Amino acid sequence: xxxxxxxxxLTDKDIQKRLMRRLSHSHPTAWIFFTSGVILFLLMLLSxxxxxxxxxxxxxxxxxxxxxxxxxxxVILVDLRIPRVLAAAVVGAxxxxxxxxxxxLTLNPLxxxxxxxxxxxxxxxxxxxxxxxxxxxxxxxxxxxFTGAALGAGMVFSIGFFTQRGLTPVKLALAGxxxxxxxxxxxxxxxxxxDVARDMSFWYAGGVAGVxxxxxxxxxxxxxxxxxxxxxxxxxxxxxxxxxxxARGLGLRIGWIxxxxxxxxxxxxxxxxxIAGAVGFIGLVIPxxxxxxxxxxxxxxxxxxxxxxxxxxxxxxxxxxxxxxxxETPVGTLTALIGVPFFLFLARKGxxxxx
Numbered sequence: 001x002x003x004x005x006x007x008x009x010l011t012d013k014d015i016q017k018r019l020m021r022r023l024s025h026s027h028p029t030a031w032i033f034f035t036s037g038v039i040l041f042l043l044m045l046l047s048x049x050x051x052x053x054x055x056x057x058x059x060x061x062x063x064x065x066x067x068x069x070x071x072x073x074x075v076i077l078v079d080l081r082i083p084r085v086l087a088a089a090v091v092g093a094x095x096x097x098x099x100x101x102x103x104x105l106t107l108n109p110l111x112x113x114x115x116x117x118x119x120x121x122x123x124x125x126x127x128x129x130x131x132x133x134x135x136x137x138x139x140x141x142x143x144x145x146f147t148g149a150a151l152g153a154g155m156v157f158s159i160g161f162f163t164q165r166g167l168t169p170v171k172l173a174l175a176g177x178x179x180x181x182x183x184x185x186x187x188x189x190x191x192x193x194x195d196v197a198r199d200m201s202f203w204y205a206g207g208v209a210g211v212x213x214x215x216x217x218x219x220x221x222x223x224x225x226x227x228x229x230x231x232x233x234x235x236x237x238x239x240x241x242x243x244x245x246x247a248r249g250l251g252l253r254i255g256w257i258x259x260x261x262x263x264x265x266x267x268x269x270x271x272x273x274x275i276a277g278a279v280g281f282i283g284l285v286i287p288x289x290x291x292x293x294x295x296x297x298x299x300x301x302x303x304x305x306x307x308x309x310x311x312x313x314x315x316x317x318x319x320x321x322x323x324x325x326x327x328e329t330p331v332g333t334l335t336a337l338i339g340v341p342f343f344l345f346l347a348r349k350g351x352x353x354x355x
Contacts, residue, residue, distance in 0.1 A: 029300045032293060036307035040089065043314045047085040048077060050318055052326045055081075083216045087208040088317045088331075089310040090216065090223045091276040094268040096309025097230055099283025100290070100302055101261050104241040109288065110173040110346055113149075113269040114280035114339075117179035121152020122273035123203050124183040124190075131194035138215050138274070142222075146270035148183075153266065155179045173343075203277035206332025208317060211275060219271050226268040227306055233261060234298040241296060279332050281339020282309050288342075312338075 049055050053076055063074040095113060102111040113119050125148025129136050136144070159175040191197040230237075236257045240247045247254055272279070290305040316334040323329045
C-alpha cells in the first residue's frame, strides 16, 4: 500500500531521473570516452604523415612551430593535410551523431543518413545547384545540401503515410533504398545533361581531398553547434529510444523533440555532404558499435559516437591514400566495405538490431 502511494507521489521528472541513473555507467564509460579521444588524436597525427608525399615527424614539427612558405613540405602539411584531417574528423562525427539520432527517433536500427535518402537528397540538390548556378560559393553549396537533405528525408517518411502499419524497419530500409536510387539516377541525368559530371564526380565518390581550411572552419562550427544541440536532448532521446508509449507516459513532448532532432540531423548531414560527398554507412555502423559498448544512455552514446565516427573516417582517409599510391581510393568505397556487410547482417535479423 505504501509503495503505491509513493509511486503516485513521484513526478515524471523523478521517474526520469531514476531511469537515467539506472541506465548510466559513468565510470567505465568515462574511460571509454577518454581512450576514444586519445585514439582519435593519434590517428589524426598519422594522417598528417602519410600520403603521396610522406613527411617525417621532424618535418611535421617544424611546419607547425616554424612555418616556412617556401618549403614544399610545410605547404603540403598546412594547406592540404591539416584541413583534410580536420574535415575527416568533423564529417565522421557529424554522420555518426546523425545516425544515432535517427535510430532513436524512428526506433529503427536500420536508420542512417545514407539509407534513409538524406545523403542522396543532398547530392541531388548539389547537382541541381551546379546545373543552375555553375559558380556556387561554399555557403550556397551548404544551403543546397541542406535543402536536399530535407527533400530526401521528407520523401522517405512520406511513404509511411501510404503504407499499412507505418514504416517497419525493413520497409523503411526499402523505402530509403528506393528513394536513394531515384535521387541518384536524377543526379546522374542532371550531371550528364548540363555537363557538370566532372564537378559531381567528387560527391559521388566521397572524400575530403582538396578541402580548404575556410570550408573546414564553417563545417566545424556547424558540427560543434549540432553536437551540443543534440546533447541538450540526450536525456529525452534516451527515454524516447525505449518506446513512444513510455516517453508519453513520462510527460515528454514527443512532437517537439522529434522536430528539433530532425532539424539537427538535416543540418549535420547537409554540412557533411557539402564538404565530403556521399560517404555512407558511418551513421549505420557507429551507433550500433557504441551502444554495444556503452549501453543506452545517450548522454554518453552521442559524444562517444562522435569520437568513433571521426576515428573511422580519419582511418578510412589514411587507407584511401596508402592502398594504391600515388592514386587515391574513394573513401566512400572503404566505408561501404564495412557498412554493406553490417547492413545485410541487420537486415537478415529482420531489423531487430545488434544485441
